[in-house]
Amino acid sequence: MSFSIEQIARHPKFVSSLRFLAEALRNRYDHGPRIARMLASHQRWLLTQTAYALHLEYDPAVPGSGLTVVGLRDLITHHRVASRNTVLSFIDELLTYRFLMLAPGHVRRPRRYVPTEASLTGMFGWCLSNLATLxxxxxxxxxxxxxxxxxxxxxxxxxxARYCLEAEVWREPxxxxxxxLWTEAGGLVVDYIMSQMDLSGEPGPQIDIGRIDARALAAHFMxxxxxxxxLLRKSADRGDIGWYDETKKTRMWISRDFLDQYCGWQAVKLAAIDEAFAWARQVTGQPDQKS
Incomplete structure (x- = not known):
């Protein structure tokens, strides 16, 4: 039995579990900044997860299956996530940084690509962190x-990945x-903010984030x-974040509404992961999730 989106979003432990996930993703960045940046904007998240799904769906009996530029381009442009040129640049970047390589022995077109060990390890760690959050x-x-x-x-x-790509409620935060999240490294900034939430006090309209050093944070996330x-100014203009010391702008808060919207959106992905993992365990005859 897996959680529904609503059950996750309304769960009394969800905010603290999201903070745990944000801390886990921050640690992943500290140990592997370049690969963590592949998931650091929403567009890159969708590109990366879709590319990995295509790789896993490879069937030698089906011509053109697996991760190819054509396959990724068609899926991504169909859902208006990115342009054809963005998809091409994305694949080139993965090849340049050795997160992707040509499939061994593959000479036919369209060319098929496979993840390198670094990518396999990174995706496994991401899945593990999200399951631990659930x-x-x-x-x-x-x-x-x-x-x-x-x-x-x-x-x-x-x-x-396919559910998230097809679900407008996830595609459009x-x-x-x-x-x-539509900006470069914006996801890293949100993860950092969420990891700093002070949940010790009584629930109120503002959640204390503590001291934020914008200069150090920008340098850390490159x-x-x-x-x-x-980014912070635009968010503050909306009333989503603010500072207790408005002049120095060092001690930050986020609004309860911002947190609720973020929780509702994250619940979509976590429900998709929960359902997919429960299905995988069922079809392979694994025991129930309770340990």
Whole structure:
């Protein structure tokens, strides 16, 4: 039995589990900045997850299956996620940084690509972190089950990725969230903010984030300070974030409405992962998620 979107979004432990996920993703960035940036904007997230799904769906009996430029381009442009040129640049970047390589022995066109070990490890870690986040809601054993049977990801990831690509509610984040996530490294900034939430006090209209050093944060995420300040200013103009010390702008808060919208949007992805993983366990005869 998997969680619905509504069950996740309204779960009393969801905010604290999201903070856990944000911290886990931050740690992934610290240990592998370049690969973490592949998921750091929403467009790149959709490109990466779709590309990986195509790779896992490869069937030698089906001509043109697997990860090809044509296959990725057709899916991505159909859903208006990115242009043809953006898809081509994305593949070129993955090849340049050795996150992708030509399939061994593959000479026919369209050319088929496969992830390198770094990409395989990165995607596995991402899936593990998201399953561990779901486990915090019900004391489940999803992450342990994946660690014990890594092949479950090969079934679950394409199912999750295609659902997210086709679901407009995930493809199009709420405006307050999209302001960050449609920009380069914006997802890293949101993860950092969410990881700093102070959840010790009584629920109120503002959640304390603590001290934010924009200069240090921009340097850490390899983005310009001007770009980061522009993002924060736009968000503040909407009332989604603000500062307790308006003059110095160091101690930040986020609005309850911003957090609620972010939670509702993240619940879509986590419900998709939960359903896909439960389905993978069922078709492979794995035991129930409770440990």
């Amino acid at each position: 486990d915090l809601l019900d004391d489940g054993g999803r992450a342990a089950a994946l660690a014990a049977a890594p092949q479950l990801m090969d079934l679950a990831q394409p199912r999750m 709420p405006e307050s969230v999209g302001l960050f 983005i310009s300070r001007t770009h980061l300040q522009r």
